[in-house]
Each structure stands twice: as C-alpha cells, then as structure tokens.
Amino acid sequence: xxxxxxxxxxxxxxxxxxxxxxxxxxxxxxxxxxxxxxxxxxxxxxxxxxxxxxxxxxxxxxxxxxxxxxxxxxxxxxxxxxxxxxxxxxxxxxxxxxxxxxxxxxxxxxxxxxxxxxxxxxxxxxxxxxxxxxxxxxxxxxxxxxxxxxxxxxxxxxxxxxxxxxxxxxxxxxxxxxxxxxxxxxxxxxxxxxxxxxxxxxxxxxxxxxxxxxxxxxxxxxxxxxxxxxxxxxxxxxxxxxxxxxxxxxxxxxxxxxxxxxxxxxxxxxxxxxxxxxxxxxxxxxxxxxxxxxxxxxxxxxxxxxxxxxxx
Amino acid sequence: xxxxxxxxxxxxxxxxxxxxxxxxxxxxxxxxxxxxxxxxxxxxxxxxxxxxxxxxxxxxxxxxxxxxxxxxxxxxxxxxxxxxxxxxxxxxxxxxxxxxxxxxxxxxxxxxxxxxxxxxxxxxxxxxxxxxxxxxxxxxxxxxxxxxxxxxxxxxxxxxxxxxxxxxxxxxxxxxxxxxxxxxxxxxxxxxxxxxxxxxx
Numbered sequence: 001x002x003x004x005x006x007x008x009x010x011x012x013x014x015x016x017x018x019x020x021x022x023x024x025x026x027x028x029x030x031x032x033x034x035x036x037x038x039x040x041x042x043x044x045x046x047x048x049x050x051x052x053x054x055x056x057x058x059x060x061x062x063x064x065x066x067x068x069x070x071x072x073x074x075x076x077x078x079x080x081x082x083x084x085x086x087x088x089x090x091x092x093x094x095x096x097x098x099x100x101x102x103x104x105x106x107x108x109x110x111x112x113x114x115x116x117x118x119x120x121x122x123x124x125x126x127x128x129x130x131x132x133x134x135x136x137x138x139x140x141x142x143x144x145x146x147x148x149x150x151x152x153x154x155x156x157x158x159x160x161x162x163x164x165x166x167x168x169x170x171x172x173x174x175x176x177x178x179x180x181x182x183x184x185x186x187x188x189x190x191x192x193x194x195x196x197x198x199x200x201x202x203x204x205x206x207x208x209x210x211x212x213x214x215x216x217x218x219x220x221x222x223x224x225x226x227x228x229x230x231x232x233x234x235x236x237x238x239x240x241x242x243x244x245x246x247x248x249x250x251x252x253x254x255x256x257x258x259x260x261x262x263x264x265x266x267x268x269x270x271x272x273x274x275x276x277x278x279x280x281x282x283x284x285x286x287x288x289x290x291x292x293x294x295x296x297x298x299x300x301x302x303x304x305x306x307x308x309x310x311x312x
Numbered sequence: 313x314x315x316x317x318x319x320x321x322x323x324x325x326x327x328x329x330x331x332x333x334x335x336x337x338x339x340x341x342x343x344x345x346x347x348x349x350x351x352x353x354x355x356x357x358x359x360x361x362x363x364x365x366x367x368x369x370x371x372x373x374x375x376x377x378x379x380x381x382x383x384x385x386x387x388x389x390x391x392x393x394x395x396x397x398x399x400x401x402x403x404x405x406x407x408x409x410x411x412x413x414x415x416x417x418x419x420x421x422x423x424x425x426x427x428x429x430x431x432x433x434x435x436x437x438x439x440x441x442x443x444x445x446x447x448x449x450x451x452x453x454x455x456x457x458x459x460x461x462x463x464x465x466x467x468x469x470x471x472x473x474x475x476x477x478x479x480x481x482x483x484x485x486x487x488x489x490x491x492x493x494x495x496x497x498x499x500x501x502x503x504x505x506x507x508x509x510x511x512x513x
Contacts, residue, residue, distance in 0.1 A: 005427045010490045013468070013497065014475070021474035037431070044430040048501040052469050054446040055454075058361060060351045063368060064343045070369040071376050148484060151460070155491045220458065270458050 003032055012042050016049055132259060135192035139258060140265045140273050142187050143204060143225060147271040149182035150224065154217030161215045161224075161269075174206055190227065192258040203258060204267075205229040205289075220270040223281055227256035227264035229289050235299045245295045252290060255279055324388035332379050342388075343372050350396055353471045357463055358400050359455045367403055371396040390480035393473065397463065397481065404459075426498040453503045461496035468493055 014021060032038055153176075154161050177183045190203035206225045207215070231243060231251055245251055255277070256264040263277040266288070280287055319327060319341050327345075330338035350371070354364035374395050382391060454462055467473045467481065478493075479486045 006490065006494065009426055009494055010475070013493060017468050018472055019468065019474045020472075021476055041427065041430045045497075048430065048497065048504075049469070051446055051450050051504060052500075054443055055356070055450045055470075056447070057348060057352045058355050058364075060347045063351055063365065064340065064347050066365070067343050067369045067372050068340060071373050074373055151492075152485070152488050155488065271460055272458070 003029075003035075003038075008032065008038055008041070009045075012038075012045055016045055132192070135190070136259050136263075136265065136275060139190035139192055139203070139227060140275060142190060143227075143265050143267045144271070144273045145187050146183055146204065146225060147267045147273065149177055149184075149187070150267075151217060151271055153177050153180075153182045159216050159218070161217055174202075190258055192227075203228050205232065218270055220268055220272065222269040223266050223286075223288050224269045225267040226288055227258040230254050230256055231289060231297055232299075233257050241299045243297045245290070245297070252287075253279075325384045325386075328375075328379055328382060328388060329384050339376065342375075346392060349471055350392065353393070353466060354396060354400055356454060356466045356470055357397070358404065359451075363400075363403055367396060367399045370399045374399070387477065387480065389473070390477045393467065393471070393477070393481035394483070401459075426494040426501075429498050429501065449504070449507060453500060453507060457496075457499060457503065460492065461499045464489070464492050465496040465500060468496075 013019075150161060174183070178185075178188075188202040188204055192203075204225050205228050207223065231245075233256065234240065234243060234248070234251065237257075243251070255262060258264065263275055264279070266274050266276050266281060268274070279289055319330070319335075319338055322330070322338075324342060324345070327338040327342045331342065351364055351368050354367050355361055358364050358367065371392065375392065382388075454465070457465070464478065464482070467478050473481060475486055475489050475493075478489045482489065484492075
C-alpha cells in the first residue's frame with residue numbers, strides 16, 4: 001500500500017497528542033488503518049510516549065492574583081510621573097502673584113534642565129553600552145533566524161547542509177538558501193557594523209565545508225556561523241587583496257569589529273546562538289577565524305579540505 | 313455576576329478587545345484561562361518553578377502593555393506562547409549561560425528517523441520504573457534535550473497546541489513543525505532508551 005510515512009506519522013502524533021487542528025488532515029485513510037506496518041508504528045508510538053504521562057502539572061496556586069499584583073506594581077511605577085503632574089497643576093491654580101509664578105517656574109525650569117544635563121552626562125556611557133548591547137542582541141537574533149533557515153534547508157536535503165547538486169564558485173549553500181527563501185532578505189545584515197556591507201551583502205561569516213557531503217545538521221559543538229571574520233573585514237575596510245598576519249599580529253587575537261571587537265555571536269550547528277568573548281571555541285578550542293599554520297590570506301580565499309575555516 | 317458569566321463564553325480575542333475597551337475583569341479572566349497551561353509550559357521549558365512564575369508574570373505584563381498593538385483578527389494563543397517563549401529564552405540567556413557550558417555539551421547525535429526507529433524491536437521502553445522514578449527520568453531527559461526539540465515536544469504533548477498554532481507561535485512553516493516534532497519524539501525515545509540501558513548496567 002502506498003503512503004507517505006511522514007504524513008502518517010503526523011496523523012498518528014496528532015491522535016496520540018489529542019491535537020485539534022481543523023485546518024490539517026487528522027484522520028488516517030480507513031484503508032491505511034488496517035496496514036500492519038502502520039498498526040505496528042501506532043502501537044510503538046503509544047509506548048514511546050507513555051513515559052511522558054508521568055510528569056504531572058505543577059499547581060499554579062493563585063498565580064493570576066500574583067500576576068495582577070505584579071502588573072499593578074509595575075503600572076504604579078509608570079504612573080509615578082502623573083503624581084508630579086498633579087502637584088504642578090495644583091500649584092498653577094494657587095492665588096500667588098504672576099511674578100512669583102514666573103520666577104518659580106523659571107527656577108523649576110533651570111533645576112529641571114540642570115538635572116537633565118547631569119543625567120545625560122552620567123548616563124551617556126550607559127546609553128552607549130545599552131545601544132551596543134541592543135545591536136549585539138539584534139545580530140544574535142538575526143543569526144538565530146539564519147539558523148532556522150539552515151535547519152529547514154537540511155530537513156529538505158536529507159539532513160545535510162549542502163545540496164551537492166547546486167554548483168557555484170562562492171558559498172553555494174548560502175546562495176542556494178537565499179535563492180530559495182530559506183534565509184530572508186536582510187537576515188544577514190547586522191546593525192552593529194559601521195562600514196558599507198553591500199559589497200558582500202552579509203555581516204556574518206559561515207563555515208564553508210569543502211567536503212560538503214559530511215556537513216550534517218545537529219552537531220551542537222560545531223560553529224556554523226559567526227559575526228564577520230575580522231580578517232575579511234580588514235580586506236573590505238582597507239580595500240586590500242592580500243593580508244599577512246605577521247604584519248598585523250592583532251588580527252590573530254581580535255574578534256569581529258561588529259561589536260567593537262569585544263566578542264562575537266556564534267551560531268552552532270544545532271541552531272543555538274551564543275555571544276562569546278573568545279575566538280577559541282568548541283571542545284578543541286579551535287580558532288574560528290584563522291587556518292592553523294596559515295599566515296597569508298587572500299580576499300578570495302577559498303577553503304581546502306583540512307580547513308576548519310569560516311568565511312563568506 | 314452576569315458580566316463574569318458572559319465574559320467566560322467569549323473567545324480570547326474578544327476578551328482582549330474588552331480589556332482594551334476598559335474591562336479589567338476581561339484581562340483577569342484571560343490570565344486565569346492560561347494560568348495552568350502556560351505556567352506548566354514554562355515550568356517544563358525552563359525546568360524551574362521559580363523561573364516559570366517570573367516568566368509568566370513578565371509575559372502577561374507584555375500582553376498588558378502591547379494589547380492595543382495586537383491584531384484582534386489573529387488568534388491570541390500563538391501570540392501568547394511566542395511572547396512567553398521569547399521571555400523564557402531571554403531569561404535562560406541571562407542565567408549566565410556561559411559559552412563553555414554550551415560548547416562542551418556532547419550532542420553529536422545525528423537526526424533519528426522516527427519511522428525506522430519505531431519499527432525496530434527494541435524501540436519501546438521497558439516499564440521497570442515506578443511512577444516517581446519515571447517522572448524523574450522524564451524530567452532529566454527533557455531538561456537535557458536541545459532547546460528546539462524540547463520546546464516543540466512540550467508545546468505539542470503537554471500544552472496541546474495544534475500544528476497550526478505551533479507554526480504561528482514558533483514562526484516557522486507547518487511542514488517544519490511536523491518534521492521537528494517527529495525529530496523531537498525520536499530524540500526523546502532514543503534518550504529514554506539510552507538512559508534506561510545505562511541504569512541497567
């Protein structure tokens with residue numbers, strides 16, 4: 001009997017989980033119900049899911065009340081500004097002279113302006129930090145979205161991250177993913193960069209596996225992408241074609257310029273994203289940006305089979 | 313009293329609409345409606361009761377603040393779970409999740425084909441545990457699962473979100489929801505079997 005195993009599994013899971021999905025076909029074809037292999041899968045599925053029943057719900061004990069109190073408390077903090085406003089209005093309605101009113105308001109104005117100036121000076125570094133943190137989080141979120149695209153792509157390619165049928169001289173998988181909308185336009189652009197990125201159209205660097213048939217989705221220890229490789233950023237910013245790390249030893253140590261070289265977002269091969277301050281990562285503490293034993297790099301550098309090298 | 317009874321018959325979106333129009337009781341009822349299910353989703357996803365309560369409260373604070381921006385023609389439940397999941401993820405990140413922990417986690421297993429694994433003779437677990445032992449084992453396995461399969465398994469099995477609701481809550485296509493769920497069940501079954509065998513030895 002012909003049937004799609006994945007469709008059958010989805011219907012069986014829907015039945016066992018008790019999901020109500022009006023828009024999705026849930027009932028199996030009556031003919032399929034009598035199929036012995038499907039019956040076997042159905043029975044095994046029930047047994048596999050059985051242990052999950054043992055985790056009971058935790059009692060939530062008046063959580064609604066506590067949540068309402070929590071929201072009220074937060075709202076009260078926001079409403080603090082209104083208290084001040086009421087007092088000012090009260091003052092405005094007093095019977096004091098016009099001159100006194102003007103002087104008082106002018107004095108208030110000066111005091112407020114001084115407070116604002118002091119607050120601005122005190123909080124400027126904090127604001128800058130907050131801005132950088134927001135950029136870093138935005139980049140991190142974009143990398144996470146790219147990871148979702150990678151995962152979907154691998155699911156449509158038997159678990160592999162590269163479709164060997166796609167031929168291109170330059171990062172075939174990424175181009176293929178973008179062409180087929182696995183990665184949406186703009187996902188690979190990070191707001192933290194200060195230089196023009198349109199030439200490369202990506203602020204991230206990706207692992208380019210030379211042996212494409214061996215890069216499978218799901219290895220949580222493997223870095224798949226990161227904020228842009230600082231070596232390649234230098235190529236773009238300084239418009240260079242070759243770089244010798246012996247002349248710029250700092251490039252062996254610094255992180256991506258995206259976040260003032262303080263660290264970089266890393267996408268792992270299981271979709272998780274981590275912000276790391278070191279460029280030596282993974283169980284082997286690999287340097288994600290340089291090729292071991294290699295000092296000279298070209299702008300059009302392509303990986304060779306032994307590389308654990310990422311670029312774009 | 314009549315108003316309360318009337319509110320109980322309303323959909324989530326209608327309750328939110330009433331709240332926007334000034335009916336505070338409607339918001340209370342909305343929280344009450346999800347108190348048990350969302351809280352338990354967060355308990356299982358985060359693995360800690362205290363963190364779950366904090367995230368639950370932050371989630372409804374966000375709903376409270378963003379209610380007017382919500383399109384009342386869309387279903388409320390997936391939106392709520394999206395907010396809760398994002399808050400939970402933020403909290404997990406802020407819980408000093410150092411790279412070294414993530415990077416040294418051994419998680420090299422390949423994707424398991426659920427159909428084939430179910431047809432193997434040893435696919436199903438032996439029932440050698442009592443209820444409490446089994447509960448601890450399940451909690452340990454789910455806590456150690458990678459975030460993506462853990463989340464979708466909890467959403468589907470315990471929170472009973474439909475495929476469509478999961479697709480909206482996770483912002484992924486319906487086909488990806490199904491394939492992720494298959495992988496998650498296979499992942500759970502494989503870990504359960506491995507842990508059982510380890511304890512037998």
